Amino acid sequence: MMRNMAVRISTVILALGVSLTAYADNYTIGTGSQSGTYYPLGGTLAKLWGEQIPDFTMRAEVTAGSVENSIKVAQNKQLAGIAMGSVVLKAYQGTKPFPAKMDVAVVTALYPNVVHFMVPADSDIQSVTDLKGKRVSLGAPGSGTRNSAIAILDALGIKEDDLKAQSLNYTATTNALANGQIDAGVIVGSLGVGAVTELALTRDIRMLSFTPEQLAAISKAMPSHQSIEIPADSYRNVPAFTTAAVWNVLLVNKNADEDLVYSMTKTMFENIDTVRQNIKATSYTTLDNMQKLSGVPLHPGAMKYLKEHQ
Template sequence: MTRRGLFALVPQVLGMAVGMAGMVAPAVVRPSKAQELRFLRIGTGRTSGAYFPVGGLIASLISNPPGSRPCEKGGSCGVPGLIAVAQSTGGSVDNIVGLQSGQLDLAICQADVAYDAYSRTDAKGVPDFAELRAVASLYKESLHLVARVDSGISTLADLRGKRVGLGDPASGTLVSVRLLLSALGLGEKAVKADYDPPSAAADKVADGRLDAFFFFGGEPVALITSLRERAEVTVVPVDGPAVEDLAARSPFLTLGLIRQQAYDNPLPIVTLQVAAVLVTRADMDDALIEAITAALWHRQTKILFEKGPPQITQATLGQAVQGIAVPLHPGAMRYYRKEGIIDRPGPMQP
């Protein structure tokens, strides 16, 4: 698919944007006055990952098309006149490119990739984008290393010489995995690397064309849950001294645990984690971003988060500025100050 096709507005996605499972009520009254209709594009990820359904939920929360039932009567509590569209993309890197070019207005991105873009660290594959700004930290993502049981891969050291999916070039997974392999003293040439999107990598693991693949995602990842029904696979720990050192050196990579119940694991699995952050451009209107942030954390949001994709169920206003990696957009910062979440500028608050 061409990038122009990737970012094209399509009716199916528009349907997701303006209503998921009836979250935006049908029009029952005429608006009291004419509203300016605005469209906003949210970059997400592959449809097989978590970013796409999470982005669809966010689109529905912040949208408030003309004629919607009023918020106080159980209707939309989004920004009046706004229709947000969740668009499938290649992932974090693709989303930064889309924001930079103006083809996207908001996007979900791994915090470490956002940091690389904003700070211009020259991370391989990540474009420099000093105008990147944060709106909210959403949830923690875990680095999954999924291997065939018969591959002989039970530790990171076993990857040498194996057929391994490292991630889509447009994704944040590949950026992080390259850091990991370097920290392990392996490098990409130490494995038989594959760069397919996650769904294709999972298919290759299922039929034996790959031994393992990496994927950064909020657990449980539906793709991995589905793969476990097709093939005997295991989620391998991402741990050891080199991983601990990498987490200690990285501003936004941390050690964490994949929950025991995520994939019926016998025990929690140690791995690297990073925040999934909603980001935008510095030139986006302050009042609009403030209104979007307020809609995202409206009092009804918690209920809708709990009914939404499993990754977003634990999102809270109190954690909205944790691990954001880049400066807050002034509009978002204004909202968080009004709510008492921040009371003075910090290292990521311009």
């Protein structure tokens, strides 16, 4: 009987060990709205890593975006996340909206996010300062869009209370703008982001441009934001506009396993052409651009790969 019990206990321990190993090797990557770029990019990376890294599986998780992803990565609730560099810098420094310094590190800079302040083509809103008193979606709670939009407005002396502000995600923002439920909407995403592309196919819209003085004020308040010129017809019938852009990054916990992060970095760059076939914005994802976000260090596993190729 004792021998049988010992066998049963050993079997339970073995089974528990297998289940724990299986659990440990199943990961998530935090993304954002399904109508943005983060979600398909996260899905592409998760599939690639699952196919190329032994005993590794990952799924893309829909989240509120950059702030949530930074927190979950720092708390080891996600192995990886995609986030705006400006948000990750705040997470690393422990400044608002974060209550304390977050244990985050960068794997690589990915591509620049373009700040889209959208209005109907026939709107009387001509500049960002005209948004006062208007119904404006600033982005979902916990998203990089909302964090960036509020910071940009603040840099220009416009408070959230000056607006009839709403907190809608990408899809809800474009739907509300299309239906006349809001006067303007903000989306911070890659050039050609799906939500804006789809809106422009069904509605006549335009983007608000920033003046050189406004862009200087934005860059002074947030060095991670730089000016960018967007040519006409980057979206259907949308005139050229001048706006701000901020790099997105792939992040992990700073204490994540070095060998695993090295493998993730190596696999991504060795298969970057496959990634680019699915996500055009990753044409900017290069070794030369890995450290585009200053102020937050690369994870040691990523740095090891970069040094091998310098």
